[in-house]
Amino acid sequence: MPQRAxxxxxxxxxxxxxxxxxKLLGFSRTFAAEVATAGGVTLDGRTLAKSDKLVAGAWxxxxxxxxxxxxxxxxxxxxxxxxxxDDDIVVVDxxxxxxxxxxxxxxxxxxxxxxxxxxxxxxxxxxxxxxxxVHRLDVGTSGLMVVAKSERAYIALKRAFKEREVEKIYHxxxxxxxxxxxxxxxxxxxxxxxxSWKFAVTPAGKDSVTHYETLEAFPGASLLEIxxxxxxxxxxxxxMAAHRHPCVGDPLYGGDPTLSARLGLTRQWLHAHRLAFDHxxxxxWSTFTSPYPADLARALETLRGD
Numbered sequence: 001m002p003q004r005a006x007x008x009x010x011x012x013x014x015x016x017x018x019x020x021x022x023k024l025l026g027f028s029r030t031f032a033a034e035v036a037t038a039g040g041v042t043l044d045g046r047t048l049a050k051s052d053k054l055v056a057g058a059w060x061x062x063x064x065x066x067x068x069x070x071x072x073x074x075x076x077x078x079x080x081x082x083x084x085x086d087d088d089i090v091v092v093d094x095x096x097x098x099x100x101x102x103x104x105x106x107x108x109x110x111x112x113x114x115x116x117x118x119x120x121x122x123x124x125x126x127x128x129x130x131x132x133x134v135h136r137l138d139v140g141t142s143g144l145m146v147v148a149k150s151e152r153a154y155i156a157l158k159r160a161f162k163e164r165e166v167e168k169i170y171h172x173x174x175x176x177x178x179x180x181x182x183x184x185x186x187x188x189x190x191x192x193x194x195x196s197w198k199f200a201v202t203p204a205g206k207d208s209v210t211h212y213e214t215l216e217a218f219p220g221a222s223l224l225e226i227x228x229x230x231x232x233x234x235x236x237x238x239x240m241a242a243h244r245h246p247c248v249g250d251p252l253y254g255g256d257p258t259l260s261a262r263l264g265l266t267r268q269w270l271h272a273h274r275l276a277f278d279h280x281x282x283x284x285w286s287t288f289t290s291p292y293p294a295d296l297a298r299a300l301e302t303l304r305g306d
Contacts, residue, residue, distance in 0.1 A: 001064070004063075005062075006059075007059055008057060008058050012054050014054070016053060016054075017032070017041055017049065017051065017053075018050040018051070020054050021036070035064045036049055036050035036052075037049070040062060042060075070102035071129060073102070073116075075110075075117055076117040077095070077109045080094065080111065081290075083288050083290070084288060085120075088148065088281050089148055089150075089279070089280065091144060091275065092114075094144070096140050097109070098111060098114070099111070100136035106139075112132070123149065125151060133147060133148075134148055135166075140268050142293050143271045144273070144288055146275060150281075153281060160280070161231065166277040167274065167287075168227070168228040168272070168274075169275070170236060170273060171226070171292070172236060172271070173222070176222065176244070184210065187239065188206055188207055189202070189205040189206060189208040189233075189235060189239070190204050198252060199232070199233055199234045200242075201238060201239070206232055207230060209230050210226060210230075210236060211228075218306055223300065237268060247270050248265065248268070249269050250270075262302070263298075267295075
């Protein structure tokens with residue numbers, strides 16, 4: 001069993017255990033959290049949880065089971081659309097069923113694997129399995145993603161997303177009719193207290209803001225345009241479910257499986273429709289749009305025919 005023992009550097013004073021191990025030992029943040037959860041991190045003999053803070057000068061002991069880290073495997077994804085490409089960025093139209101990047105526990109296709117198979121070269125800092133990734137879409141969500149190809153683009157886009165300078169517009173079909181028809185959901189999102197794969201509105205969560213507007217109403221469902229001010233994992237799905245209007249086709253967050261089957265959906269009706277930002281090198285405001293994929297378009301036509 002591998003083990004490391006060292007004093008905590010001054011620069012990591014007050015840093016969370018999982019973030020500190022990622023910096024010190026090159027672990028992914030997820031694997032670092034798993035090591036801590038398994039009881040593999042002690043500070044001056046005291047076992048730490050993943051969210052505990054380190055203290056400069058204290059003695060850190062870490063031991064873990066060997067485990068292969070996720071790696072980018074070049075695998076072609078014929079349905080992956082290239083919307084824009086230059087020396088610094090590539091904007092892709094991601095189909096459902098494709099993850100943004102490799103991760104432990106996912107053995108399906110990824111955006112980065114598809115780009116590698118197509119001959120794209122990504123040269124940025126960050127974890128090797130997440131090269132160039134500045135934001136992500138859920139596996140079951142289709143639509144637009146930008147990937148940084150150069151270090152200068154990576155730094156600029158990471159800052160732009162953090163400072164909320166990127167316009168992220170999604171379209172979603174949700175159950176029922178939101179009241180009011182347009183509004184803002186401002187509610188913190190964090191890990192679900194009893195389900196490890198889910199997220200929830202929770203007082204201890206991170207600041208999360210979703211703006212929505214109803215575009216069309218159908219019997220029992222609505223097409224919404226959604227503007228994300230923040231970018232939390234599953235944000236739209238969690239906020240709409242908390243608002244009692246889960247995304248159609250999303251059983252994880254309360255979607256009606258009978259309605260999903262009637263519409264022929266095998267994933268949530270959620271699409272990253274428009275993405276706009278200052279180009280990280282030229283500074284020019286750049287806007288990209290993506291049409292609905294075939295499965296979402298068919299479901300929408302069925303609703304319109306009701």
